Amino acid sequence: MTDSLHTLFAAWGDPTPEGRAAKTGAAIGPEFYYSDPNTPAPIEGRGAYLDYIARFSANMPGTEAKVVAVTEHHGHARATVDFLKDGNRMMRGQYFADLQDGKVVRLIGFTGMGEPA
Numbered sequence: 001m002t003d004s005l006h007t008l009f010a011a012w013g014d015p016t017p018e019g020r021a022a023k024t025g026a027a028i029g030p031e032f033y034y035s036d037p038n039t040p041a042p043i044e045g046r047g048a049y050l051d052y053i054a055r056f057s058a059n060m061p062g063t064e065a066k067v068v069a070v071t072e073h074h075g076h077a078r079a080t081v082d083f084l085k086d087g088n089r090m091m092r093g094q095y096f097a098d099l100q101d102g103k104v105v106r107l108i109g110f111t112g113m114g115e116p117a
Contacts, residue, residue, distance in 0.1 A: 002067075002070045002072050002077050002079070002099075003102070004026070004027040004028070004099065004102055004103050004104050005027070005067050005070055005077060005079050005095075005097060005104060006067050006070075007023050007026050007027040008023065008024065008027035008028065008104055008107070009065040009066065009067050009079075009081055010023050010064075010065075010066075011023035011024045011027070011053060012053050012056060012057070012063070012064060012065035012083075013057075013063065013064025013065060013066075014057075015057065015061075017050075017054060020050060020053055020054065020057070021050055024046060024049065024050055024053075025046070027103060027104055028046060028049070028103055028104050028105070029100050029101065029103040029104065029105035031044075031105060032044070032045060032046055032049060032104070032105060032106075032107075033105070033106045033107070034049050034052070034106075034107050034108075034109075035107075035108050035109070036093070036095075036108070036109030036110070036111075037109070037110065037111050039052065060085065062085060062086065063083060063084065063085045063090070064083070064084050065081050065082070065083050065084075066081065066082050066084060067079050067080070067081055068080050068081065068082050068092075072099070075098065075099050075100065076096070076097065076098055076099065077096070077097040077099055078094065078095070078096055078097075079094070079095045079096075079097065080092065080093075080094055080095075080113070081093050081094070081095055081109075091111065092112065092113060093109050093110060093111050093112065094109070094110050094112070094113055094114065095107055095108065095109040095110070096108050096109075
């Protein structure tokens with residue numbers, strides 16, 4: 001059931017708009033919601049999300065996002081995601097997802113792993 005998370009984050013590193021759209025379309029549900037610390041406001045819908053990851057790709061060419069750990073229960077998932085440039089980790093984040101029919105319908109990200117301050 002968490003394959004959709006791997007597919008969704010694989011879209012971040014896809015160099016083509018068509019590849020990003022195909023991966024995203026395969027991974028998300030019809031009422032998709034996304035938020036992370038780098039978005040000025042939550043993103044709703046496939047088109048707005050594709051615009052967001054296109055900007056990521058344009059600003060950081062050759063960068064990819066890779067799910068390195070995921071746990072799931074009762075239609076919810078927690079994923080640890082590494083953002084890599086030339087195989088080197090630039091940042092690690094944690095994402096919380098709501099899943100429906102095997103697809104991601106809500107995804108909320110946080111920078112880091114929530115280490116105590």
